Amino acid sequence: MRASRFFISTLKEAPSDAEIVSHQLMMRAGMIKRLGSGIYTYMPMGLRVIRKVEAIVREEMNKAAAIELLMPLVQPAELWQETGRWDKMGAELMRVKDRHGRDFAIQPTSEEVITDVVRSEIKSYRQLPLNFYHIQTKFRDERRPRFGLMRGREFTMKDAYSFDRDLAGMQASYKIMFDAYVAIFTRFGLKFRAVAADNGAIGGTGSHEFHVIASTGEDAIVYCDTSDYAANMEAAEALPLAASRPAAAQALTKTSTPNATKCEAVAELLKLELSQTVKTIALTVETETDGKVAKQYFMLLLRGDHELNEVKVGKVAGLAAHRFSTEAEILEVYGCVPGYLGPIGTKAPVTVVADRTVANMADFVCGANDAGFHYTGANWGRDMAEPTIVADLRNVVAGDASPDGKGVLAIERGIEVGHVFQLGTAYSESMKATFLDENGKPAPLQMGCYGIGVTRILGAAIEQNFDDKGIIWPTSLAPFELVLCPMGMDRSEAVKEATEQLYADAQAAGIDVILDDRGLRPGGMFADWELIGVPHRVVIGDRGLKEGNLEYQGRRDTEATAVPVADIVSFIK
Ligand code: ATP
Ligand code: MG
Ligand code: MG
Ligand code: MG
Secondary structure, three states: OEHHHOOOOOOOOOOOOOOOHHHHHHHHOOOEEEEEOOEEEEOHHHHHHHHHHHHHHHHHHHHOOOEEOOOOOEEEHHHHHHHOHHHHOHHHOEEEEOOOOOEEEEOOOOHHHHHHHHHHHOOEHHHOOEEEEEEEEEEOOOOOOEOHHHEOOEEEEEEEEEEEOOHHHHHHHHHHHHHHHHHHHHHHOOOEEEEEOOOHHHOOOEEEEEEEEOOOOOEEEEEOOOOOOEEEHHHHHOOOOOOOOOHHHHHHHHHOOOOOOHHHHHHHHHHHHHHOOOOEEEEEEEEEEOOEEEEEEEEEEEEOOOOOOOOEOOEOOOOOHHHOOOOOEEEEEEEEOOOOOOOOOOOOOOEEOOOOOHHHHHHHHHHHHHHOOOOOHHHHHHHHHOOHHHHHHHHOOOOOEOOOOOOEOEEEEEEEEEEEEEEEOHHHHHOOOEEEOOOOOEEEOEEEEEEEEHHHHHHHHHHHOEEOOEEOOOOOOOOOOEEEEEOOOOOOHHHHHHHHHHHHHHHHOOOOEEEOOOOOOHHHHHHHHHHHOOOEEEEEOHHHHHOOEEEEEEOOOOOOEEEEHHHHHHHHO
16 A cells, blocks of 8 residues: 555544543544544544454454354344334434334344344254354444444444354353454454453343453453452442451442432431541532532542531531532432541541542542542543442452452453353244254254444554554554655655565565655654554665665664664564
């Protein structure tokens, strides 16, 4: 590829709505272009990365004997009514009507359609096992689309569906997919963890999420370095609290159950927290001023020992009461136990050290780090706008013993990039998808489903690999592996010749190479490729050529290395 024939469009500044680094850098590098909320055009540079993700996914799925097909985007409502998901999916399911007034869903996933395919195609146990997959556009009308491709409304997913004759077969298919996922994420060159996940409403027998580890991840994952235990927060919270956990922490969890009315829960929680020297309390408060309702998020940092004098329903007296109007209703309260509970001290008034609104939450929390709270400022500011994240910390805290008795738990943040699921017969029963077993008797198919967020991978990869100059793609995902930057190709015959030769050699060696023949000044040219994140760069200039050398610089290198012209291709390979 020659840059003059390709489309490159870089920006110095990210648009103001880009909140996290991957979104900012993808916009600046010209990889995506926003069309509407959660809807993006994949620009040529971004599409190259998407295609690389897809190619790796496709290769590993094929290796695992999954079979590719392509199911429609627009799916008749009747299928979704058969499983009850037409109602259950609520507002996230995008619905359209055709000219006859018939209802259709735009697929958020394809269990219904694949089950429909299989129930008419599969007659006998002899045709099993089977695993079908497609890489297809999805639409989910997300409540809060954000972070570019990370949580889009339109996005690309690889979804696979396995069909087996019995439970053991389904578990074997699941294991094959699990291993294929490990191979895929390893080939991406990303740091990831597979964690046990809660099966939630779908039921079934087992589920794992694959998370790319990144401090900006939306999910908390709980793991243990000295054992195999790893789970997402929901799954971890489903466990009984660790016995080693202080009794007060266990009680604390109980008082914040949704059963208690909100305000009573506040009162109870505060009483308990204050008597236990818990250091931080997060509140979501709804206030009404002149008929306008606003939600505000407060973080209370409590210092020292204290006695709780007054807790009134609907209002927290003696704390940040001055910040709440009398109309204020406290919607949620989360106590964050920073790792352990300190001793109960002597009685003294409560000191509110900080109680700022969400706008200032980021710097506030940086200050709160001394109190043992270990989340980063940027993260916290966002979490407060999404209060459930704080709730993540309620039940499981870092330092809890493990469920398997082999160590203590740590909490890390992750981005869910894949999800494998043992569905069992939930869909085959509701849709009457059966096969004839060895005895000629009809039995429901045992299913599994397996998703990978193809477009989300781009965001996740960047969250893990960037610096102040831009993106640092792992070679397997980079839009181009190598960029050739000639210095004055139009002036120097020697440079032109060496560049063209290297361009041909690199292509012959199977390297995905781009030749920057745009005639830019070196500074601008280098800045573009560092922003775009191409892993290898070779500069071809007269000075080096006189000594028979080219200048090589890896994207993470701090300086260039002189490499003899004859060795450069093998050097990069
Ligand atoms: P999340 O918890 O992030 O909402 P999910 O659990 O709803 O994701 P699944 O139904 O498990 O998602 O879908 C499989 C994969 O599709 C996810 O693991 C994720 O990588 C990807 N995915 C889901 N929703 C989105 C989205 N809105 N934008 C981009 N990718 C998504
Ligand atoms: Mg979701
Ligand atoms: Mg999820
Ligand atoms: Mg999921």
